[in-house]
Amino acid sequence: MRILFLGDVMGRAGREAIKARLPGLRKNWQLDFVVVNGENATNGAGLSAAHAQLLLEAGADCLTLGDHAFDQRDMLQFIETEPRILRPLNFAKSAPGRGARLFEATRGRKVLVTQVLGQVFMKRPFEDPFSHAERTLKAHPLGGQAQAVLVDMHCEATSEKMAMGHWCDGRASIMVGTHTHVPTADAMILSGGTAYQTDAGMCGDYDSVIGMDKAEPLRRFITGMPGGRFTPAESEATLSGLYVETDDRTGKATRVRMIREGGRLSPAAP
Numbered sequence: 001m002r003i004l005f006l007g008d009v010m011g012r013a014g015r016e017a018i019k020a021r022l023p024g025l026r027k028n029w030q031l032d033f034v035v036v037n038g039e040n041a042t043n044g045a046g047l048s049a050a051h052a053q054l055l056l057e058a059g060a061d062c063l064t065l066g067d068h069a070f071d072q073r074d075m076l077q078f079i080e081t082e083p084r085i086l087r088p089l090n091f092a093k094s095a096p097g098r099g100a101r102l103f104e105a106t107r108g109r110k111v112l113v114t115q116v117l118g119q120v121f122m123k124r125p126f127e128d129p130f131s132h133a134e135r136t137l138k139a140h141p142l143g144g145q146a147q148a149v150l151v152d153m154h155c156e157a158t159s160e161k162m163a164m165g166h167w168c169d170g171r172a173s174i175m176v177g178t179h180t181h182v183p184t185a186d187a188m189i190l191s192g193g194t195a196y197q198t199d200a201g202m203c204g205d206y207d208s209v210i211g212m213d214k215a216e217p218l219r220r221f222i223t224g225m226p227g228g229r230f231t232p233a234e235s236e237a238t239l240s241g242l243y244v245e246t247d248d249r250t251g252k253a254t255r256v257r258m259i260r261e262g263g264r265l266s267p268a269a270p
Helices: 011-028 049-058 075-081 129-139 158-168 215-225
Strands: 002-006 033-037 062-064 102-103 111-118 149-154 174-178 196-197 239-246 253-261
Touching: 002 011, 002 149, 011 033, 011 049, 011 215, 011 239, 011 253, 033 149, 049 062, 049 075, 049 111, 062 111, 075 102, 129 149, 129 158, 149 158, 149 196, 158 174, 196 239
Parallel strands: 002 033, 033 062, 111 149, 149 174, 174 196
Antiparallel strands: 002 239, 102 111, 239 253
16 A cells, blocks of 8 residues: 655645645555644644645545644534544543544555654643553554554654654554654664654745744744744745555555655655
C-alpha cells in the first residue's frame, strides 16, 4: 500500500497548498491512503469545521489533531459527526470524538490510524501515551484485520518520539512525529519493520518562525516582551511529510521517503 502522511497544516498558506497540490500528488504517486495533521490549519490554532471540510475535499482520507484539537469551538460538535477526524487517544476522558479508527483504503484494504500526545515539555498534563497506544495496537495486530497501522505521536521532545517509535517497532507500519513544525532528517525503517520519522515537519511557509510571521516571535525573543499576537506567515508553503510503502500481508514498511513539495525547502519525492 502507498501511504502519505503530511505534517501540521499551518494557516492559510498550508491550507492553500493542500488544496492546490494534494489532488495531483494522489494521482501522480498513485496513493492508496492519505493522512493529514490539521492541528494548526485555522489561524495557527486548531481546526475549524469549514477548514476540515476543505482538507478532506482536497484528498485527505483522515485528519489528525493534537493539543489544540478544540481551540476552534465548532470542532467540539463537528468531530462527533465527521468520523474521518481523530483527536488524541489520551486527551481528556470527556473529550468528544475518537482517538483511533479503522479506515477503508483502496481495494477494500483497511488502515488503522491513531494519535497520542506526549508528556515531556507539554503545557497540559496528558495521560500516559504508551498505555493508551498499547490497548489500541493490541486490538489491531499487524497482519490481522488492518493491512497497515499508522501512529501519529504529537509532542515536543525528540527523545519521547523516538522512544515511541522503538516501542511501536513491529507493531505499527508507521510511527511519525508531529507538533514541532520542523522536518527531521531521520526517515528510516526500524529493525522490526516500522517506518519512522521523528517529525514530519509542517505544511506551511518556512520563511517564518515555525510557521508564524517572524516579527512577533523575534520581538519576544529579543526583548522578552510581547508586542502583539502571533499570526501565521502567508507566503508559499512547503508540503512536508512522509511517504511509505507497506506489505499488505505483514503490514510492515518496505520503503520510506521524506516528502517536501513546493515552497522554500529543497524538493524531495518518492
